[in-house]
Amino acid sequence: MLDIFQQLKSELPQLDEFMSQQIRALTQHPALLLADIVKLGRQVYFRTAGHDSPARDRLKAWLDKELEQAKDYYHKHFFADMPRSALNVPIIPPTYSENSPLKNGYEILNTFFDRIFEKYPHVFAFGEDVGKIGGVNQAFAGLQAKFGESRIFDTGIREWTIMGQAIGMAMRGLRPIGEIQYLDYLIYGLEPLNDDLATLRYRSDGQQKAPAIVRTRGHRLEGIWHTGSPMGMLLNAIRGMYLCVPRNMVQAAGMYNTLLQSDEPGIIIERLNAYRLKERLPDNIGEYTVPMGMPEILKEGTDVTIVTYGSCVPVAEEAIGLLEQFGISVELIDVQTLLPFDLEGVIVHSLAKTNRVVFLDEDVPGGATAYMMQQVLEVQGGYRYLDSEPVTVTAAEHRTPYGSDGDYFAKPNAEDVFEAVYRLIYEAEPDRLPPLA
Template sequence: MSKGEENKGATTQRNMIQAINNAMDVCMERDDNVCVFGEDVGYYGGVFRATAGLQEKYGKTRSFDTPINECGIIGVAVGMAAYGMRPVAEIQFADYIYPGLDQLVSEAARLRYRSAGEFTSPLTIRTPFGGGIFGGQTHSQSPESIFTHVCGVKTVIPSTPYDAKGLLIAAIEDPDPVVFFEPKRIYNGPFDGHYDTPVLPWSKHPASEVPDGHYAIPLGKANVLREGSAVTMLCYGTMVHVTAAAVEELGIDAEVIDLRTLLPLDMETIEASVKKTGRCVIVHEATRTSGFGAELSALVQERCFYHLEAPIERVTGYDTPYPHSLEWAYFPGPVRLRLAIERVMEDVSGNV
């Protein structure tokens, strides 16, 4: 738990889906202007059951289904937000978000600036992203870097149920548009970071203790999961668990940082860590070329060049269409991470 977070009252064992559902429930109960909508979101409760029970509790005007029209879903959210509501729109899979890009980029992101502050756009777009269900090219994309390029849109990715609830509450309460990517590989709880035995997201995993009431994790604040002095590991989402597994397996004194928010980015924490360790490995599931790791690498090089003891390493997905049956080979795994860590840990003589 980072500074500035509230954590009071009773807790309940929740997986990420349950934590996300609870976050929306808490916000809807506190603020009548919060409404939830999307494809199959109302009566059915969403394809991953993230909105289950909300329509029954709050009615069809605050939790409702929409047509299969992503442009319309985001467009309606922009109008609601400008009117003073706090819409939480679900895009069923991140792969489907592209038809709504114009509404998000050209309207929501620019509304505050274009209106000289007269209007804001306090909307949240929730969407599952990444692999984990053998969904292939149309259900497994990781397009987060596209949104970090858009001024005026915040990009958030949780890695635990506790973070998912706190970050989503902060996103819903934020005065500006937030794209909230949910790593479906860990929807139903943490895993050990290894891919030897693929586990689908609806399989049972251990849950985590999540406070029942309201708490918010400030956007733009990374979480140092593990302190160390040998190498800085930058990761987010599912890759937090993969990175933790690789570091544990190697027994290396690595500092593992869960970014949590890609934009705004906690560069202060990153910079302090890299200047301490002198080495940096960046891990993400998205394709390598123009992935967010490229921006991280540039920022670290600009801020920490004279402290680096080795070239920055990136461990990412491959620059290929997302494979269907070879999903687990596509994922960055402990073996690839180990090789990257060994490369940055070599001294000038080639010794590790």
Template sequence: VWDDDYGISVPAKYQTTKEDISEVLSGFQRTPDALGYEIIKVHGWDYTGLIHAYENAADIARVEHVPVLVHVIELTQPQGHSTSGSHERYKSEERLKWEKEYDCNLQFKNWILANNIAEEEELEVLEKEIKKEVRLAKKEAWSEFLEPQIRAKKELVSLLGSVADQSASRIYLTRIKNDIIAIDEPSKKDIASFARKALRYVLGENNTSIDALRNWIDKFLETGEQHYSTHLYNESDSNATSIKEVLPKYSSEREWVDGRIILRNNFDSLLGAHPELIIFGEDSGAIGDVNQGLEGLQKKYGEYRVSDTGIREATIIGQGIGLAMRGLRPIAEIQYLDYLMYALQVLSDDLATLLYRTVGKQKAPLIVRTRGHRLEGIWHSGSQLGGFIHLLRGMYILVPRNMTKAAGFYNTLLKSDEPALVIECLNGYRLKEAIPENLSEISTPIGVVETVKEGTDITLLSYGATLRIVQKVAEELVDVGIDAEVIDAQSLLPFDITHETVNSLKKTNRLLIIDEDVPGGCSAYLLQQIQEVQGGFEYLDCPPETLTARSHRPAYGTDGDYFSKPNAEDIFERVYKIMHESNPTDYPELR
């Protein structure tokens, strides 16, 4: 813990009980009779003290396998927290004087002199040489950074000159050219902005110089895209979306079991096949998770492979990230989807962005297992996917409708090395499913929808637990002459990379998206994908619609669920209303 007595501008007395984090955590200190942490406190300006502290910490951690907290105190922060937070604004004159005296570099110099390692004159010469070297390195680095922009600037100036010579807007184009010439150290933004604005002055004109400028802009923007907007996901051939589907196979006499048995048997196969696989979370170990999807697996594989954790979602995810970055394949279980929000900052800032932030150089293939959707209660029935799909870009978000599909997703993910969130249906563990003969081999494809019922009148898109209700309603709609096509999204991030949904719209010309998120949530995202990415608007004869849960949390009990989330009657009546508006003769008003 790096402790300079401040949290940005706020002093420790407002940050920490007792103004001392190691004092607050003293109850964690191990003793001869009890396990715990080793807590070491050391001054940040004490060079030899720091050496001994970290050598001691390393030995304790590596040899004794005991966690160590190193609390480094009396540190200085000579430049404040940021350029907008100069520490002169909030520190006393006495504190500033102390910081100048106890600057780590000055204290290190004093230690060198006190131990006769060097003379004052030698250190002064060395300091001058170092400053000169740093200035030179800074200049060289800045020149190297600017070089591509300088080259692009010259190319753009030349192109703008050619365009201006042949344009009726020569005066305006010359002004843009001169503006870019005047910038000695142009940024990529400067170059792109001026180049794109130039095209506005040649609207309606056409010659080879303008074509050359357009092509140059396209190439420049493409290069910028590669510099700043790549590696959100694995871009190699080994990415999870490249793994082909392996369908389940069934014997002529199918064995029907609870869905949780399918998960348990599949996790058993995975643990046996992958020695690097570990599963941990709240109640995941001794009782085999709250829904028995890991039943008996801790006893079979041991406490290191299948283990319990405390109720602390943020550190469960942090633990998983660390294990994944060390080469293991962790599955971190968060008991319910609602609880994932306690870990959202870690998931979003540390996991989802890791590959992007490191330009593909680091990865953490953590699989987060949870369960959610309908269960008739305010706390364990959340479906906050509108938030997750936006905050967790960089992870796969998968919403299997049953446990066979879920097992296939786990198998797919372990063939790749990318982070993902798998949301099992909370009300599906006791529903009967047939056990596939090839359970350990099945793979559910990522980014691919599944048409579970073909139809010609309207396309119904849903996912997770709500999809089962949609399937049932589709059967009932046949009785009133409506042939609905039902599509299971299966994968929200990414969604439908093969554009099967728009192919359905070409046939039905109508679209209703049903989910149990709030209005404008995940259903709005799916609509955007279909309309803007897939161009679905071209094939619609009426406005596309969404049917979602209410804006509030699901109310308690069966009645609360019925009036909070889309129910079978809601879906039936909305589909019928769409058909009535298209053809009131064949579909007279229902209510």
């Protein structure tokens, strides 16, 4: 670096004083670190912008090399860089036949877990009420009697311990599914996920792994302590884990199967209000997978793209039915996983077609919708396709009040989505639609 600086000083006499200062900073530093050298080099590179100099070309080549090496040295083993990554699990779609029965959502999961516990003797499940009664939503009903109390068992009411037990079992080569009864309670077990599980592979330089699966349920239903959707909190706390947000139990089962075939940890948040909704049981339950980081286009459209997940998918579908009465064509995308997020640019490709986007969920304002917006507009470069401002539709800032009325007025509903999309289209094309007000 000193040689490069001296060459720059010689080639750019108009910057003689500046380069002399940088040379002194380089040679007189009491305890020079690589970061100090790179910092000085980058500042010199900025200052010499617009100057044609072979030494500046040398400086750029040196900086590019060091920054690339630092990226590999300091950022590797954080996410999805192992042979048994969830991203490498083969995609097997669910299959159906004329005889595929309609089942309640919890029965879909119950059948799936039955197959999985039969297939993998190293899979365990535990949590509050998971064992004897089969879980508060019955996904493990009858399975403790079939597979034994050592594999499916109850725990005390302490989420920290449940998560710690899952991490320890996973590090010993087992495949634990640690259940947090409701998403609202995950905050009590968040610290070991944040400090230990999400960082394990990174801080051990890829030498350790703990492929624990955290099972929980959340989003809308009723009850102030049972209907939370603090996705922004999770997004900022568990980088290094997968965050899966299935829209139904068929998708949830596929996500469990994907994670079970990988060596990486993840959280799957089932829809609290979908356990008794009817779904067709796939013929290949226990075999099909759902890809991580791959959104699914549920409905194609041309006027606007709605990006959502989980319990807000049916909300968006209801709103689309209302919007179609006014000739508004909506493309609906289910992100499926928030971590990782849309690895192949499905959403930005849709935005390039519709030129308008609405991000919908039931986190607080500025929560996961802000994250999705940043990913699409900044990371994917979607800003260049916008013809209208991007819109977010979220829940209120407070917790959901008790009762069905509380759910309607505190969580985003189909009418909220309708108004947001309608006003977006009306602003762009006022001659196309009658004014709402």
